[in-house]
Amino acid sequence: MARAVILGTGSGAPARVVTNRDLEARMDTSDAWITQRTGIRERRMGGDAVKWSDFMVPACRAALDAAGVAAEDLDMIVAGTLTSDKRMPSGGCTLQTLLGARKAVGFDLAAACSGFIYGLTVADRFIRLEPRLKVLVVGGEVISQRIDWDDRTTAVLFGDGGGAAVLTGTDDPDRGILASRIHSDGDLWDLLYIPAGGSEMPPGREQDPRRDHAIHMRGNELFRVAVRSMADVCAEVLDEAGVDPSDVDIVVPHQANLRILQAVAQRFSIPEDRVFVNIDRYGNTSAGTIPLALDEAVRAGRVSRGDVVLMPVFGGGLTWGATLVRW
Ligand code: ACO
Numbered sequence: 489m490a491r492a493v494i495l496g497t498g499s500g501a502p503a504r505v506v507t508n509r510d511l512e513a514r515m516d517t518s519d520a521w522i523t524q525r526t527g528i529r530e531r532r533m534g535g536d537a538v539k540w541s542d543f544m545v546p547a548c549r550a551a552l553d554a555a556g557v558a559a560e561d562l563d564m565i566v567a568g569t570l571t572s573d574k575r576m577p578s579g580g581c582t583l584q585t586l587l588g589a590r591k592a593v594g595f596d597l598a599a600a601c602s603g604f605i606y607g608l609t610v611a612d613r614f615i616r617l618e619p620r621l622k623v624l625v626v627g628g629e630v631i632s633q634r635i636d637w638d639d640r641t642t643a644v645l646f647g648d649g650g651g652a653a654v655l656t657g658t659d660d661p662d663r664g665i666l667a668s669r670i671h672s673d674g675d676l677w678d679l680l681y682i683p684a685g686g687s688e689m690p691p692g693r694e695q696d697p698r699r700d701h702a703i704h705m706r707g708n709e710l711f712r713v714a715v716r717s718m719a720d721v722c723a724e725v726l727d728e729a730g731v732d733p734s735d736v737d738i739v740v741p742h743q744a745n746l747r748i749l750q751a752v753a754q755r756f757s758i759p760e761d762r763v764f765v766n767i768d769r770y771g772n773t774s775a776g777t778i779p780l781a782l783d784e785a786v787r788a789g790r791v792s793r794g795d796v797v798l799m800p801v802f803g804g805g806l807t808w809g810a811t812l813v814r815w
Pocket of ligand 1: 516517518521522525526600601640641642644645680705707708710711714744745772774802803804
């Protein structure tokens with residue numbers, strides 16, 4: 489049976505760097521606290537001057553170049569995002585027009601941080617049915633616009649950025665997505681949410697617009713659920729593919745907190761040097777973290793043909809999932 493294979497990746501982020509020291513000047517926090525508790529040293533923040541497509545279009549073009557695929561040959565664009573340029577049209581449609589992907593169908597998956605892995609899973613299933621399809625899967629956010637600057641427990645964590653991957657089908661039994669699984673638990677919605685912007689609190693009904701449109705998070709509880717759910721879904725995809733954890737060459741996990749990544753790797757006795765980390769430079773870019781990290785890992789030569797790559801994620805919803813690929 490055909491498998492979905494990743495042909496090329498790309499990534500992008502706004503140019504402006506915000507360091508922990510910059511945040512010290514803005515709120516009651518410290519470089520030492522942020523570094524020790526999260527592993528973050530700096531992040532990119534476009535603020536109100538940057539829109540999603542400003543860095544996502546270059547990310548997509550880089551992925552198409554790396555894949556050797558022309559935009560007009562794409563059949564599908566799946567965008568994992570909550571912060572595309574407008575409420576309507578979708579980010580997928582916005583990319584379609586900006587890239588000139590005339591025959592593609594574009595749509596979004598609102599799975600918060602898990603958007604890219606949800607997208608890979610949807611692309612995988614479509615490609616298994618129709619191996620000739622060429623699919624662009626993207627994940628990225630302008631999350632700096634969704635920060636409550638009076639809430640130091642969230643403001644220090646997030647940053648802007650994202651990435652993209654181009655997939656198609658292959659008959660090569662030694663390559664491609666070996667397993668990809670996604671889950672959700674709506675009961676846990678209030679661990680991580682944005683109150684306004686939907687029909688419950690539409691425009692004009694906010695009490696405090698800046699805060700109501702910002703991320704609300706219960707960090708400690710989320711931490712525990714994150715470790716458990718990512719470990720569970722990693723076990724699930726490894727099991728499904730019949731791959732032993734010791735055969736994983738590189739883990740490219742959601743970059744929410746360095747301690748979460750370390751805890752998940754420890755569960756499987758995967759050494760730290762096999763876990764790709766760039767949270768120190770980007771913070772948590774929500775749906776952007778995995779495609780951004782994957783692209784950096786590929787371009788740094790950390791991923792070679794035949795390598796087994798494990799990509800676990802969790803996010804608002806709650807949502808979680810993992811994709812296991814033989815490169
Ligand atoms: N600077 C300084 N002190 C702070 C800050 C800050 N930015 N934020 C909180 N503190 C203080 C708290 O007030 C508390 O002080 P107290 O002891 O006097 O009450 C102390 O630091 C410890 O706070 P905790 O919340 O217990 O710190 P913890 O070690 O749990 O770290 C953190 C908090 C980093 C948020 C952690 O819980 C975490 O990473 N949780 C998961 C968050 C996450 O993954 N979010 C995104 C998930 S989904 C997605 O990616 C969108």
